[in-house]
Amino acid sequence: MLEKSKKVLIFTTAFRPLLGGSEIAIEEICKRLNDFSFEILTPRYKKSFPADEHRGNICIHRLGLGNKLDKFLFPLRGMLKGRAMLRRGEVKLLHAYQASYGGGAAVLLKIFNPRKKFILTLQEGKSLARQNRFIKFFRNFILKRADTITAISNHLKEYARDINREAELFLIPNGVDFKKFYAARSVDRQQLGLKESDEIIITVSRLVSKNGIADLIKAMVRAKAEIPELKLIIIGSGPLETELKNLTRELNVRNDVLFLGAKEYEEIPHYLKSADMFVRPSLSEGLGTAFIEALAAGLPIVGTPVGGVVDFLKNDETGLFCETGNPKDIAEKIISILSNRELRERLIKNGLELAQKYDWRYMAEKFRQIYLSPH
Template sequence: MKIALFTDTYHPQINGVATSIMILEKYLVKRGHEVYIFTSSDSHADLLQESGKVYRFRSLGAVFVPERRLAIAGLLRASHLMEELGIELIHTHTEFSMGLMGKLLAKKYHLPCIHTYHTMYKDYLHYIAKGKLIPPSMVGTFSRLFCKRTFAVIAPTEKVKNQLENYNVNEQIRTIPTGIDFAAFKRRFDQTERIQQIKKQLGLLASDRVLLSVGRIAAEKNMQALILAMPDLLKQHPKTKLVMVGDGPAKKELVQLTKQNGLSAHVLFVGAVKWCDIPLYYHMADLFVSASTSETQGLTYIEAMASGLPVVAKNDPSIQDLVIHHKTGFLFQKDEDLSHRLIQTLLHPESLPVIKQQAKRHINNLSAEHFADQIERLYEEAIHVYSTDHHTLRSLNKKERLS
């Protein structure tokens, strides 16, 4: 199959959507398919390395998600590429400019269009006039209109599927969780020296207990809860450090919050790191911690589990089948409960090996291979249906002309 993936975020950007697309592309190519990425421009992209595989379109920064970019031109060029590359199916991963472009081209060339609904936009309304301009109901209308006339909509979790159903999306919805490349997160002996180098650079001692946060630093991720939990935690475990990997619009505010609470020696902001180095941070930590309730799937939770890192997370429908309290991880209900949950978890390290083993077994069905297999079957089904419908339509048109 010849497949075009339309997205407004892609490598070298680091986020859940970009990671999902990279995994999908890699495993479809391994199966012999031709996969092309249609995405927005990025000044950090390696255009030489991407040549012939990734097609970028001139873009501007998005208001609602500052790190994302919206394409402002290129429909004619993309149309020519559809013909030149012989594209058979379009898979959109955004509801904005590149997604709209993908849908227009699918209609023009009578191609099946699959859409993955990655983002819970109601959690991002604060970026537009501080949430006072666009009501949540408008998100539902917008989502429903975009999903219209797609062959299928992919929801990464049941939480997303339920939300789409609440938006009255009538197209068929398939729940297909994004898979993880488990091999990338398996600890190797040759990583030991590099892990020690990172710990040294961060000033971490062998006696320190390391909490890890990985992801976009933004208001909807509720990362201030992690910082505000530290004072109580430090009373019981004074040698604890919180390492925050990632960047984003809330970083400056969180750095200031850290200083105001006298936590600069205990909360370390690493910034964005290369995707290939992310596993090293999982391997150097003692616990992965998150207070977010805006996840569509929680890929970082799965990465942590695959790395053998216990997860402490805020309870949310998006992870109800993933993080099971005292079985595959630890949950807390309210932000103010986080410090107590961390204190108790660190007080009982003897329980962690069993949690790690159970978590790894629990995520076996979230492999990248399984993910690619489900997507591949959906693609084949869509192409078969569209080719059959197109053949029927041509036959009917021919009969009408003859009559």
């Protein structure tokens, strides 16, 4: 049996089979710390999701009745479940991902157990400056009670420091399974209805306004005037899907833009390998892990200087910056990369070297040190 100091209780607003950047980070880090045991508490959301599930050194507890209310009731349910586990002496450390519903459950448990170490990881990708007063109060309440805070970007690290000057603060970005993305086989272009001669842009993005996909489609139309064989692959789903599809019809590029929907995370490397470049003109980002995954797959990238993107994208070295909300500028950067072989090869080479430094094994080791720290 593992010693109690190596049993960690994790609170997260979502987890498998619902996977985003935060959920992938939890799984990738946990499975690399196989000398630790992790109890993960998360809302259930759907009745088809098992209430309890074991995956290696991870035990997942999905709380609730399997409906939309589970998220809103999770702070209370998560606290009660965690309290019962603490009373049985099963865990020592509390670790919440994001100052959201998961963080709410953890902070309530911290209030009743002030001596338990509370670690908070900030993964937020939304614009925190635009949050309403209630959400701001809720986030600050959680942040101020954390003993240790990790942030995936310098942007979030500075945000945390302004709110909690007493906590230990660490920069630990999300990582990438470099070998998986670098060595992946390409999806057959013919299966996608594409030609080998096509120049393919790919983006992996939730279809929400902050990711700037409408700007990318408009930019693609402009760039296509210079590069007629240009195509765009969009992987992801979201509330703007119908609106974006209508936009491709209005701009007469319906046959040049492929909406492939959400894909299993394990499939993403293969689709990246089928493309020639990655673009996401985001309005805000927590870090932008999809960019790092694209670098690991050997793609040149174009992104905006927002959030954590500036931590790894160095203009003309590891990618090209484009202006937010400016399809003309985005198009110019696309054309620059696809028409300049020397630039493209330099960006790919530098990007691969950078992506290796973001391998998950390095990030997991940083969390190991935090978990073992007595403070």
